[in-house]
Amino acid sequence: MKLQLRQVSVTIGGTPILHDVDLDVAPGDFVGLLGPNGSGKSTLLRTVYRSMRPSGGTVLLGGDDVWSLSARAAARRTAAVLQNSPTPAGLTVREVAALGRTPHKGMFDRETGEDHDIVADALERTGMLGHADRIYGSLSGGERQRVLLARALAQQPQLLVLDEPTNHLDIRARFELLELVHTLGVTTLAVLHDLDLAVRSCHRLVVLDGGRIVASGPVLEALTPDVLSAVFGVKAVTERHDDGVVRVTYGARPLAKAG
Numbered sequence: 001m002k003l004q005l006r007q008v009s010v011t012i013g014g015t016p017i018l019h020d021v022d023l024d025v026a027p028g029d030f031v032g033l034l035g036p037n038g039s040g041k042s043t044l045l046r047t048v049y050r051s052m053r054p055s056g057g058t059v060l061l062g063g064d065d066v067w068s069l070s071a072r073a074a075a076r077r078t079a080a081v082l083q084n085s086p087t088p089a090g091l092t093v094r095e096v097a098a099l100g101r102t103p104h105k106g107m108f109d110r111e112t113g114e115d116h117d118i119v120a121d122a123l124e125r126t127g128m129l130g131h132a133d134r135i136y137g138s139l140s141g142g143e144r145q146r147v148l149l150a151r152a153l154a155q156q157p158q159l160l161v162l163d164e165p166t167n168h169l170d171i172r173a174r175f176e177l178l179e180l181v182h183t184l185g186v187t188t189l190a191v192l193h194d195l196d197l198a199v200r201s202c203h204r205l206v207v208l209d210g211g212r213i214v215a216s217g218p219v220l221e222a223l224t225p226d227v228l229s230a231v232f233g234v235k236a237v238t239e240r241h242d243d244g245v246v247r248v249t250y251g252a253r254p255l256a257k258a259g
């Protein structure tokens, strides 16, 4: 399902945070949202998963304004994996993942065999099925992150919104998680701080700076040396290597301002 932002702006307490953002994610595309600290990435995501109403502009999912949908209808379409998501204390891993089924069920509906299978599949795909009966609060940060992704998968969303999903994960788990997201084929918009992971994993990139989109497109077109220098302050190049993998290579003295 395609996601379109049209002229989206956000102003908080009189301070403009996002300025007329236009952004497209095609069905099935995995788009990385990059930018320095404070550039507005999380705020942009909030307008998509309905946590912050834009001050202007529209957010369209499958052609429908997400802010005109009921919260429940929107939740059936969009799943978000966020930093520090509040999670009820005392639940098991399976119970947390099963929360992803909530938007698909009536208030008094019980879990069906199909729900059970969907949750088990989500836990299996995130490598957490073996921990299904553990208390969520007892997990490590990386394990929690996987369970939150399992909850999102159990939601069977048409749009996946991820805010720094690889935070807390060790290097192998980072690759595994992004590989998993890539293979899901679900339309995905993900804030990523690791530029090298982003260029390997994403189909396209969008770069925010000061609340404005300053570059977007296929990875090699979006993350040019000029953008890396002007936006991120580093000397680096993005190039496709002989093995076909796109990588970001940083200079020996990577700080652009260091001359």
Ligand SMILES: Nc1ncnc2c1ncn2[C@@H]1O[C@H](COP(=O)(O)OP(=O)(O)OP(=O)(O)O)[C@@H](O)[C@H]1O
Pocket (backbone or CB within 6 Å): 012, 013, 017, 035, 036, 037, 038, 039, 040, 041, 042, 043, 044
């Ligand atoms: N509720 C709020 N009230 C006041 N300012 C806010 C609020 N939310 C965000 N901001 C400000 O808006 C700007 C963008 O914040 P945002 O969290 O979207 O940036 P970000 O690109 O996700 O940053 P980071 O990479 O550090 O997570 C920051 O200057 C932040 O302080």
